[in-house]
Amino acid sequence: MNPNPNIPRVAIVGAGPAGLMAALIAARAGERVVVFEKLPEPGVRLLATGGGHCNFTNTLATDDFVRRFDAKRRFVAPAIKALNANRLRLFFEELGVASHSPDGFHVLPVSDSARSVRDALLQACRKLHVEFRFNGRVANLQIDRGHVTGILTSHGTEPAARVVLAAGGASYPNLGGGESGFRLARLAGHTIMPLCPALVPLVARETWPAALAGVTLPRVAVSLACQGEARVAGAAHAAGATHTTATGSLLFTHQGISGPAVLDVSGRVSSALMTRKAVSVMIDLVPDRMIETWQAHIERLRKEHGAKTVLSVLASILPAALAKVVLEHVDVPVATGVARLSREQSRKLIMAIKHLPLTITATEGFGKAMVTKGGIDLAEVCPRTLESKRVRGLFFAGEILDVDGPCGGFNLQWAFSSGFLAAQNLMV
Numbered sequence: 001m002n003p004n005p006n007i008p009r010v011a012i013v014g015a016g017p018a019g020l021m022a023a024l025i026a027a028r029a030g031e032r033v034v035v036f037e038k039l040p041e042p043g044v045r046l047l048a049t050g051g052g053h054c055n056f057t058n059t060l061a062t063d064d065f066v067r068r069f070d071a072k073r074r075f076v077a078p079a080i081k082a083l084n085a086n087r088l089r090l091f092f093e094e095l096g097v098a099s100h101s102p103d104g105f106h107v108l109p110v111s112d113s114a115r116s117v118r119d120a121l122l123q124a125c126r127k128l129h130v131e132f133r134f135n136g137r138v139a140n141l142q143i144d145r146g147h148v149t150g151i152l153t154s155h156g157t158e159p160a161a162r163v164v165l166a167a168g169g170a171s172y173p174n175l176g177g178g179e180s181g182f183r184l185a186r187l188a189g190h191t192i193m194p195l196c197p198a199l200v201p202l203v204a205r206e207t208w209p210a211a212l213a214g215v216t217l218p219r220v221a222v223s224l225a226c227q228g229e230a231r232v233a234g235a236a237h238a239a240g241a242t243h244t245t246a247t248g249s250l251l252f253t254h255q256g257i258s259g260p261a262v263l264d265v266s267g268r269v270s271s272a273l274m275t276r277k278a279v280s281v282m283i284d285l286v287p288d289r290m291i292e293t294w295q296a297h298i299e300r301l302r303k304e305h306g307a308k309t310v311l312s313v314l315a316s317i318l319p320a321a322l323a324k325v326v327l328e329h330v331d332v333p334v335a336t337g338v339a340r341l342s343r344e345q346s347r348k349l350i351m352a353i354k355h356l357p358l359t360i361t362a363t364e365g366f367g368k369a370m371v372t373k374g375g376i377d378l379a380e381v382c383p384r385t386l387e388s389k390r391v392r393g394l395f396f397a398g399e400i401l402d403v404d405g406p407c408g409g410f411n412l413q414w415a416f417s418s419g420f421l422a423a424q425n426l427m428v
């Protein structure tokens with residue numbers, strides 16, 4: 001059934017996951033919905049997610065999922081609880097997109113295709129007569145006495161009783177990223193928290209990572225020491241310098257380091273680089289083996305296999321090229337026999353394995369950042385409805401808000417959940 005032409009329209013700015021979800025939920029509630037998208041087609045960034053496979057959520061229980069948003073967890077909780085991972089999977093299943101979790105954590109469509117997710121949303125919207133205006137960049141919002149009344153595009157003004165601003169972030173400009181959404185929010189009177197790239201590869205001052213470009217370490221812990229940062233692997237830290245740590249795989253690149261463990265700390269590194277020239281990170285090359293275990297291991301080797309070289313010992317747990325870097329770092333010749341290692345050398349060696357330092361001077365920028373850190377100040381948005389506290393009838397969803405999650409489906413779940421919650425609260 002066509003929506004009643006006499007009811008005022010809902011305008012959605014941006015046809016990414018947040019905007020498409022908001023459009024569909026509003027249309028299901030009987031609203032007349034029109035979506036403005038500056039690109040010629042919807043969900044262009046969605047198509048690129050998870051290497052085209054779309055890791056749209058994960059298997060964490062809702063409370064654990066929410067906790068991974070750290071300081072923003074209170075803000076994201078109402079949206080994630082309104083549409084949690086299980087309900088999102090069910091929602092897609094009802095649209096014909098079944099999902100699975102081959103590794104027990106990441107959740108992907110069984111089709112293995114982001115396109116199937118995008119197309120299912122689009123088709124469902126079209127069935128409910130959602131109108132799409134592609135190549136429809138929104139240039140401003142119309143606001144009258146504190147109420148949103150419409151939007152302005154290059155083709156003129158469009159009246160709207162409600163607007164959902166779901167214009168995404170600044171990352172990947174070739175996939176629709178940019179600052180135009182933030183500009184619209186600023187014009188409406190909102191504060192934009194400083195923007196910087198997150199989930200982004202890091203650039204190192206040292207040249208040795210480039211020599212290892214392409215080498216992956218399946219499990220390391222990456223941490224950074226920053227004054228004023230407030231967490232150690234989820235736990236509050238005592239006064240002084242504190243650390244942020246992420247565990248997972250690491251990839252050496254021509255410029256420095258990447259991979260999930262690096263991406264997960266990259267947002268904090270990126271913020272720190274806004275006020276400093278360099279940030280130190282430490283890599284624990286074998287996080288599951290404690291310092292004491294290493295000491296005992298080397299003692300045993302000293303007694304039982306003293307003739308073995310330290311290089312061969314290290315190369316049994318690390319790629320040989322990296323083992324050489326570690327030995328160079330502690331100034332131990334590669335041919336040194338384990339029995340000949342001095343106590344001081346073995347102490348230094350263990351410290352290098354557990355805390356290999358790297359100096360980060362930059363990120364690879366918005367062009368390579370999966371998400372944007374910063375955005376619309378959360379203090380100016382009601383978390384239960386996602387309506388602006390400044391302009392009645394103006395709602396926000398997705399990455400345009402000052403919310404960014406780690407790798408692993410957190411950001412898409414946030415986009416879908418926030419689009420869902422905003423749409424549920426649009427009705428007059």
Ligand SMILES: Cc1cc2nc3c(=O)[nH]c(=O)nc-3n(C[C@H](O)[C@H](O)[C@H](O)COP(=O)(O)OP(=O)(O)OC[C@H]3O[C@@H](n4cnc5c(N)ncnc54)[C@H](O)[C@@H]3O)c2cc1C
Nearest residue numbers: 014016017018038049050138167168176398399409411412
């Ligand atoms: C390469 C890559 C891989 C990723 N992989 C994953 C993954 O596997 N899992 C995960 O959870 N997250 C992933 N992400 C992050 C995820 O894509 C984002 O979190 C998500 O797309 C944000 O959704 P959104 O709807 O808020 O914004 P977007 O998807 O950016 O959509 C916003 C839309 O608004 C449009 N727009 C902007 N300004 C205007 C305007 N003025 N007028 C009209 N339209 C406008 C844009 O063109 C865009 O289409 C990945 C990101 C990238 C770049």
